[in-house]
Amino acid sequence: MTQFAACIERTKPAATFAMAARARALRAAGKDVISLSIGEPDLPTPPHIIEAAHRAALAGETRYPPIAGTDACRAAVARKFTRDQGMAVAARDILITNGGKQAIFNAVMALIEPGDAVIIPAPCWAGYIQVVEFAGGVPVFVPCPALAGFRLDAAALESAITAKTKLLLLNYPNNPSGAVADQAMLRGVAAVLRRHPQVMVIADDIYEHLIFEGRYLTLATTAPDLAERIVTMSGVSKSYAMTGWRLGFCTGPAAWLAAMTLVQGTATAGVSTISQAAAVAALDGPQDLLEVHRAVYRRRRDQVVADLAAAPGVTCSLPDGAFYAFPSISGLLGRQSAGGRLLTSDDDVAEALLDEALVATVPGSAFAMPGHIRLSTAAADSILRDACARIVAFCAGVR
């Protein structure tokens, strides 16, 4: 049998995609499955963005772009970072990436050597665990429980730092919990980081526009003295309903960005010129659509949390941002589903929900927080209502 590289052997596929694939297979077999497993806006990309892409293609913007991005796209992203993040950055400080995911991949690969520790507040996006393991790093999870609003506690962070710690991954609004960073949390984190100058930071702000309670804050502008240690990344996927365009971006210290550009140049080179033209239209165009999208997701969040309140054994706090619900299902554990499955873990609950209620969710263990499941609320209201009714009926049948 072929012996693949160690990075392949130690990297597991993301559970989110595995659940989505299982849901697709059941649907292909004729089952009426509702999939709430993937975090993908169901809203269409706004027409003015699509038209800009079309115009760019017709105008001949069809050749290899520079690795770091087209001048126009980098300039639009620099304007965006100035407008939304309050960062005084120029086009040369920007790297355009194939989705937000590649910004994180570039940043981790440029920094992490086998054995380096990477601190990840948990729950966390499953993609972080994958990329850190791929690089040979050691994920060190700092639990951020529901009782603490799923926010990172400075003392817990500090006690996780060792001489091996090289990187901290921050993600607010958080996937899967929806937690939004507040001033107190960021100040506390900054104070810890000042005492540990070897620790660099990736601030993943991909859900920056999806905040329902509180306001958007990011570490680099809350603690400008640390900006030279922080890569701040975001993208158009979630905010502008553009997941398929694969367009992310970041800014940060010049040397780290140069190393990241080398990683990207090695893997994929520059991002599709058509997508970059679309991103310019998204970022420079009307921004009121962000409020429209936010209102839709807020309504769905309220609905899902209200509906889940009727599910015995389930406790769901109101997420402050992003488009997920992350209820605790610990009240179901140690019991048996109506279909006869013993529910010993969140994996069992997610499996039983799929098999018996035909609702695809993702177990919290995929996000380094067992005892929960994640539901994406980026689906039509009627689908969410139907899914919640099925979950309530499933929970009511648990003995």
Ligand SMILES: Cc1ncc(COP(=O)(O)O)c(C=O)c1O
């Ligand atoms: C926290 C987080 N970061 C990054 C990404 C990647 O976004 P993109 O689709 O732009 O690659 C996701 C997507 O699910 C995410 O949830």
